[in-house]
Amino acid sequence: MRTRLKGLTARDEEVLRRVGAHLGSLASRDLKVRCGDGLGHSARRWAERKREPTAGSSSRWAGAITKASHDQWALARRSQTSHITTLDAAITTITGRLALPVGQKGARGVPGGYRSAAEWFGKSRRLTVLKQRRQQVAADRADGRVRVVRGGKALARGRHQLEAAGMSEERWEAARWFLSADGETGKRYGNETLRVTPDGQVSIKLPAPPAGLANAPHGRYTLAARACFAHRGREWADRVEADRAVAYRIHLDPARDRWYVDASWQRTPARVVPLEAALAAGVVGVDTNADHLAAWHLNTRGNPIGRPRRFSYDLSGSAPHRDAQLRHALTRLLHWTRHLGVAAIAIEDLDFTDVKTRERHGRRRLRQVVHGIPTGRLKARLVSMAAEQGIALVAVDAAYTSRWGARYWQQATSTRKIKTSRHEAASLVIGRRAQGHGARRRTAPPPHHQSDDAGHRTVQARHHDPRREEPRPARTGGRTRSAAPPGA
Incomplete structure (x- = not known):
């Protein structure tokens, strides 16, 4: 869920920017270390990574940073697998079509040959490019190497030419800030680092360098704005009052110059219905x-x-x-x-x-x-x-x-x-x-002698439907019904 933080003072925004920039630099360093470890990462290595940002923030901030880095590395690995699957499908299709004569029509579900010799030549060159690309991606995956950047590739490309990309430097910096914390069940209001009370009061546990900006006890800073979740607000309030885990993320939209806070939590698995x-x-x-x-x-x-x-x-x-x-x-x-x-x-x-x-x-x-x-x-x-x-x-x-x-x-x-x-x-x-029904509206008549020996004639008919499957009654008497039918 997302809501806007309205009524922030200039000091509030300054604190959010300084905290986000400081934690963002720690997150960037940790992501670099995680990508450098590659496939050699272990639980012991994770503990070593967590101790390094703890000195510059806190244990909870360091846990959130290391978990975010690990999740981003794992997402990049899944993207590598998907990319290899896509390349394999393209290589298989091009190879099959190149083996067919030019102009040959395809069968149902199978593409035919290419329409012209020029297209055949262009696809043969593309096949070489795809094979080289596939070899490079496969080598990266075997070595555990991923190519990621905090803030996204599009922002990274535009960072070197801000005017041509129509992007401000603040947008690039805001995308690299880190102001998110996972929830903890049993802690006060479900989160010890980013806390939102049932009445909407937002407070942050400041890391070590900007700890002097605290305006509340225990090194915390309370924002002047109030958070009000309209969507699923009652459900959020129930979790917060019961001290159940709720994760929060504070971020800035530079285009609108607005601050937002997101709340999220895990739902119980949906019950499987027969x-x-x-x-x-x-x-x-x-x-x-x-x-x-x-x-x-x-x-x-x-x-x-x-x-x-x-x-x-x-x-x-x-x-x-x-x-x-x-x-x-x-x-x-x-x-x-x-x-x-x-x-x-x-x-x-x-x-x-x-x-x-x-x-x-x-x-x-x-x-x-x-x-x-x-x-x-x-x-x-x-x-x-x-x-x-x-x-x-x-x-x-x-x-x-x-x-x-x-x-x-x-x-x-x-x-x-x-x-x-x-x-x-x-x-x-x-x-x-x-x-469990078929696509046809009616099935074919029984194969034996068009009676009920082979089952019902229509898929809609049931045993309790009277006269649905019986033969038509014999026509007796005149068609004008002026004469009564004989007794027989």
């Missing part, structure tokens, strides 16, 4: 697209109820704007699901690890089709937000949902005035797949 209990009241099938979520309500038999809903979002602009758009769309989806009385949402288990290279679809088509769908952020957001609402998630296979939805449900659910889209039909197939 599939039968989750689907007892039906399900909402959701199809994920680059600019909207298509959802449809299905009953327990897999039949659609009402018309589908569309929750649009715009993923252009800055990262906070994109994240807000996605959260707003998911919030509307969860509120609509609760309004229907449904306890489960069926969503595709999208994974583009095998096709996340531009060699598969081409650069422009890849950006529009693959990278336009926010799979990672959507999964992370939907899992946490659905757990808050008490709604279960059912992940289903995403294979051929759009194709089968367009074939079996798009025309059947369209009217003269309202046309069902391909994505809305796909959401219906996703919901049916979560319930």
